Amino acid sequence: MSTIKNISAISGGNITNNGGIGISARGVIWSTNPNPDISLGTKTVDGSGNGSFVSNITNLLPNTTYYVRAYATNASGANYSANTSYGNQLTFTTQPNLLNGSGLSDIEGNQYKSIIIYGQEWMQKNLNVSKYRNGDPIPQVTDDNQWATITTGAWRYFxxxxxxxxxxxxxxxxxxxxxxxxxxxxxxxxPSNQEWNDLFKNLGGTPAGGKLKETGTSHWHNPNVGATNETNFTAIPSNPSTQNSIYISASWWSNTWAKGQPGPYAFGVDNASASANLSPCSATNIQKLSVRCIKD
Known part of the structure; x- marks a missing residue:
């Protein structure tokens, strides 16, 4: 078993000997009860023949223990019927929908906590690094005119x-x-546009923004509609220009260019949206936005 998430996991097997009759089907079978067999509908079919295979197990329940076995079915012939053999039984438990992650550090040694939200592991704070992953510096650009014309990487403080x-x-x-x-x-x-959209859907669509926002008004202006922070994502507002407006909205980059638009996708929440929504918008290359990273 590997890559065990809240509703999915990866398994597989390896057929080293077919007993003299070719393998017509192979995969894994799983259940919440011991010793699952192919009479159940919860199985994968991962090709045929000898050798190793990988099985993607999906549509699981969060925080649930499963039993899984690999299987191999011989082809039937004129004088014999198909026969299925099973590998050793393994058990695994899926993650809860919400879980603390293992955390991370960047190239400069800054430490970040992380949270797992419906199988996606997110940084719990915005990125605060001034170097690329290889150690090269990213220029700090404080002048608005220079920022508007630069075509290489840059950062600045709010x-x-x-x-x-x-x-x-x-x-x-x-x-x-x-x-x-x-x-x-x-x-x-x-995160890609799809990963942001997955977060939106996993959190129930429209109320997603409220589930991400820090509660109260220490950082947000009133009324901070819908804020529950039940995910511990702890979104706080950020504004690229004036200190007086820093409490209004939070926006983060995606890595995806907006189809049919002049710029990439960005995602944000604000303090007064009636739906506390997590909303996509089309950004421009020179906008000043925060970054929340997601684990590979």
Missing amino acids: ANITANGITYGKLYNWYAVTDPRGLAPEGWHI
Whole structure:
């Protein structure tokens, strides 16, 4: 068993001897009861023949123990019927929908807690690194005119106030996000449009933003509609320009160019949305946005 998540896992097997009759079907079978067999509908079919195979187990229940066995079925012939053999029984338990992650550190030694939300492991704070994964520095650009014309990676603090980095992390342009040297820490990446959308759907669609937002008004302006932070994502607002407006909304980069649009997708929540929604929008290359990384 490997890559065990809340509703999926990976298994497989290896057929080293077919007993003299070719293998017509192979895969794994699973159940919440011991010794599952192929009479159950919960199985994979992963090709035929000898050798190793990988099985993707899906549509599981979170926080549930399963029993799994590999199987191999011989082909039937004129003088014999198909016969199925089973491998050793294994057990595994899926993750809860919400779980604390193992955390991570970046190239500069900054430490981040992480949370697992419906099988996706996210950083619990915004990225705060000033170097690419290989150690090359990312320029800090504080001048608005220079920022508007630069075509390479850059970062800055909210309102150009250094102390904001501790709480809010750094803001990056699109060129830093997509630089081949890698902005995200080793083993992590900038989330795709699909991964942001999966988070939205897993959290029930419209109320997703509220489940991500920090509660109260320490960082958000009133009314901070719908905020529960039940995921421990602890989204706090960020604004690329003035300190006085920093409490209004939070926006993060995706790594995906918006189809039919002049720029990439970004995702955000705000303090007063009636739905507390997690919403996509089309950004531009030079916008100043936060980064939340997701584990590979």
